[in-house]
Amino acid sequence: MALEDAAARAIENLAERPDGPLAFRLAVQPAMAALMAVRDGLRDARGGRPPFGLQLAGSAEDRRQAWREAFRAPARVVIFALLLDVAYQLWFLRALYPGEALLIAIAIGFLPYLLVRGPVARIARHWVGKTGDAPK
Template sequence: MTFRFFLQPGMATIAAFRDGLEDARLERTPYLSAIAFGGERRGARLWEGVISTARILILGVVIDVVYQLAFLDEFHPEESAVIAVLLAFLPYALLRGPLARVARLWIARRRQVD
């Protein structure tokens, strides 16, 4: 079960890197800023994150269901959902903006060299 605490945030980091790089290429507002202050685009940007992490969220819920049924002999769906969001979506949301900023700097340096 411990591997889950590394696997899900690791996968979320990969998804955040991929989407942050795309944000940098398109010169979009950082992810959490767009969600917090984005106005009408807030829902669309939030949905992007959900879609990007959907497989990770589903994998987390499946792992938690198997664990709960195998070791606890009962199932708590709320616990599964909360743990999946904390281990997958939260790292994704926190890392996407900073990774986009780093990618933006990297892209700017490449343009200066070329």
């Protein structure tokens, strides 16, 4: 029963965030993660590296390096999102729910990065193939 109560509370708390205070971060932080992904996707294209998704599925060493980079690049955005959500919880909910804070931080900081980097690299690689030089 306690697990069901916690899940119901989490869903209710998460549903209130887009309309509540500090809602601007739900747009700004994914945008920052996407900008970092664009930067890294262009770097992938210039360096002739395989698409990011293939790096994640490649050999053990390639996979390890790709995941390390995937966590390092948006780390500031994720940490900032985590801190803001903890502040939000303490200030407005008067409680701390670490699982919810981590879920929000991953959703608005890490997932946008993973979703944007590969397509940007593919598009930039298409330009590299036509002009011989990557976009700046």
